Amino acid sequence: MRGADLINAALPDELLEDVIRRVGGGKRDLDACALVCRRWRRLERASRRAARLAASGERADEVLRLVAERFPALADVSVDERLTAAGAAGAAPRSRRPRQYTRCSSPMQARSPTPYRRRRRLPLSSLALHIAPFPLDPPPGFEGSERTCLTDVGLAHLARGCRGIEKLSLIWCSAISSTGLVRIAENCKNLTSLELQACYIGDPGLIAIGEGCKLLKNLNLRFVEGTTDEGLIGLVKNCGQSLLSLSVATCVWLTDASLHAVGSHCPNLEILSVDSDRVQNGGVISIAKGCRRLKSLRLQCIDAGDEALQAIGSFCLLLESLSLNNFLRFTDRSLSFIAKGCKNLTDLILNDCQLLTDSSLEYVARSCKKLARLKINGCQNMETAALEHIGRWCPGLLELSLIFCPRIQNSAFLEIGRGCSLLRSLYLVDCSRISDSALCHIAQGCKNLTELSIRRGYEIGDKALISVAENCKSLRELTLQFCERVSDAGLTAIAENCSLHKLNLCGCTLITDSGLTAIARGSPDLVVLDISVLRIISDIALAEIGDGCPKLKEIALSHCPEVTDVGLGHLVRGCLQVESCQMVYCRQITSAGVATIVSGCTRLKKLLVEEWKVSERTRRRAGPVLSFLCTGL
Template sequence: MKYLSLSDRKDAALVCRTWYEAFLDPILQRDIILHFYASTAARTGKDISSLYKRRLPHLILNDFDSSLEAKAVVLKSCEHFGENLKSLSLKGSNLTERTFVELMSNCKNLVSLDLSCCNSLFMSGTLLELNSDLQVLKNVLGNVQEVNLSSIRHISDVTFNRIMTVCENVEKLALCSAPIVFSNTLFQQSRHTRFANSSVLTFSNIMDFVITQQCLKSLNLSRTLIDDDHLETIVSIKELHLEELILVGCRNVSDEGIASVCKHQHGLALLDIRECPDLTNGALMAISASLRNLRHLFAQKCKLLSDASMACLHKLTSLQTLDISECHQVTSEGLIAGLCTKPLTQLTCLNVSCTEASDSFVEMACESLPLLTQLDLSSCFKVTDVGLHAIAKHLKYLRYLRLAFCNEITDLGLLGLQPQPGHIIMGDTENMVTRKYPSTVIFKAPNKIDRSGIVTNGTPGCISTSTPVAISNLAGLRSLDLTACKKLTDVGLMQTIKFAELRFLGLGILNDLSDEGLICLVYQNPSLEELDVIQCNNITDDSIEVVTRHLKRLRVLNVKACSQLTDRSVGHIKRNCKNLRHLDVSFCGGISHEAMDDLELTLTSLLSVQKRMIGS
């Protein structure tokens, strides 16, 4: 079973008791995360003690309020499998200090603790105030290596230090969106005691912690007010040897701050500088010159980056993940110079969405980076069928492909065919000649189509290098987004979208997608778990019936702005989608509020429902 995906394992466990017992092997439970909704369990009076045999290592507590019923259910349930827990998330939970201590005392082997958004827990400032509580949790949480204290409005030096005292071996610390005070003139911190300010969290207190915490490997200061000077202060600590630094949305950090990071932290393996608007080519050049061990680089929305810095990326020979999406000045010329001239052979994940990347880069990248498993080209308007042919021909390990809003991709790109002179492609309405009545279209009848280049079956990769290849050659594809590729029609989709392991399929804003096409795709892709057909106005209740009956694993369904759907579709969802978690029917005028209210009461598996502007 270890070779199966999680969804396949869950289905296999239902075959017989022997397979179910095999499914309970602790090795097979490592990638399973349990979401426990405390308020729902409290209303039904059920705990989750029946799950203790599974030895689940990951638990997320949702909707945990301060009610006595929820507290009793959670504490009783955690007694059964607390010793097996490796990670626990209490994100956004409304729990008291006493409940927290009682809960954590059962988690003796915890490695990761998430307390983000737990404002009520820190509001009073008395968390772990008693020495007895401090000592109990210090003995229990000694193995915790990762702590998340993000987005806690009421955190102070006092409560921060108490948490760090009981989690004394922390290697990863997240303080994203923490209200850190960087000005020493506002709050003077005493250096004679570790328990400092009881009102705010100060940068000087964090510095004291980092200096003493020599095992710290990862630091997340995203969306804080840290500037270049304070960043240099913290990265220049001699005892600090970071492997991960996350600075998402730090608007006060500029090239100077990144240069300091590169100067003092040569061992960084992951650097995240997304949404830092003041970073220019100088920052990326410094990164390329100094951080030779960097494996993951995220620079999304660094809009001042251009080809000059992209050309230096070839120096990062260990790079495995690169995200430069929404860097609008980046073109194919810079990408080719940085990624293809001296290929980054270890690169597996590449995101260049919303850049000026074109077919010339895609062709060279596919030849130079054959190990890519994830590729995002969404909103690269210059990518055409030529680029898609290169992807299908060379990237045999590709698992995730995003081509959303690539308007020039047509059925010929999917089919692996070359356009013939005078052949009008269905969906290419710009080249159509019509009469007075739009129902009659005049076009030159196509000659006999040579389908020798189409690969729909057989062994992937066994193809001629002289002919284009169909997208079906990407046999291992698990996620495919074709949203707003408006020149695609049923013809190309039905012939090529046949993937046994496909989990996500995005077909939104495809004006020529009909019931016939969608029904065919449902039968050809039985493993779908997420389906997006937003704003497909030709989709009716008939195709939704087939979707709900045949996609047994469907968890996410987005039919937003599908104008022809009615309450019949809601009825099909109600009867057939027992595993559905997320549903969006916003702007579906034919769906009534009464039908949706009944669905939410009946289908208890639903976690979120979007229903804006329905029934109009």
């Protein structure tokens, strides 16, 4: 019956809260619920669980007080000083004109006018909504206040108002000290995850967290100054039993003393990431002996060597993921111990490990039959034999990434193609000896390939692409950055056989309008396209893309001298979903073309262009989405 309240009169608060929680978490849907009536707004606020807050701007401490009062059920809070009132994503804009706000008792009545008018405010009331100062109306007496950063006062308001916080992230909160963390420890006993980045926190703050938050499971410390080993040691002594994940990066105070404490008090630790120039063998050995449940380990410890990794291989038998970065002292002997002990290893990343040779991967390949993801970056002593071992002994390989491996040749990929039929992703960057024959081996053997990324593959041409197109029908993502031998023939073969979602052709100078026309007609689901530095494409290509790729969201067409404003007009008429566009150094694009992109792409979030091409009207209309290239340097 029209106008009857069939919901509020029948449902108690508990059931209505459950209904709101089941809406799905979408911001628009939850905001719509909050606008139905005051009761719905109150219940929606009471059930909100997550928020991302700005920590800089006017009255930051007061904002946190108001947020804590209005949303007492917050459990996941991220406070980021890099966000501001103008720049925080998702901040609710203020209405310039007063609108009717309906006071009603039912959803139907929400559309009816009321005798009185008041300013309408969009609610800060979704389960996962970005908030920036000041989406709330400023309280009386704060007009004209100076800009401030979040301090311990604001953090204390949050701690007292939202005692159920389980996950807290403080990013670049430079004015926060141990005092604020003490308030969190005193009030938020259910805290399970704490992230501190670039915060000047002293030892008392970390010790208080350890004493007050016995349920802490995840701790992430990055660029944390003001503390010493004493702070981390005090924390793990009190709550080390519950700690499952620990990450400490770029903290100059971290030494072996902290790792000794972690090894002694954190027997249940499963994930560990350590980046320090002061950690040596002793600290890593303590971790290996004390944290035998480790499943994921990332180390960047320049002074550690073979003894440390030998301990990991001997004691961390459950290890599944291992990342070794910038190790200057360990040799093949280290990975031989890892291979013998860590039979469950599925992910291996080796970055700039200069002393490793082919023997290292032979040990891993023969012993770790579950290996699924392998990344080798800058290990210049590894040659063809290393990959041949992987191809022969690791049939479950899913991802392979080779970055700056100048000694690996085509024959290695013959074994990969033969033995790794499940391979789905292949990344090749600066591998100077790899040519078409290598890609042909991969295509003929790895027919499940979905992602192929080649950067600066100067010997890769059409023959490789034609083979990939004929054999890998499931290919969805293709990157060919500065592959200067690729032409329209190879691209047309891809278009006829593979429906791409992402395509990067930056620097493929032989590509013309014909190749892009084939892609536009063969890949209607294309979402990301980079055609930068294609100097001979014209407006014809943009018109075809506009007609054939309606789902396009990101496009880069910088350094395309033949593209004009007319081509942009054709593009925006068909690609209404575009959110990001880069078009610098396009000499024939003028301020009219920039205005065309801004007016035609209603969902635009980022536009990179030269500042002098933006008219005052366009700047007023789309200021927040504009990014300018600095050309004065």
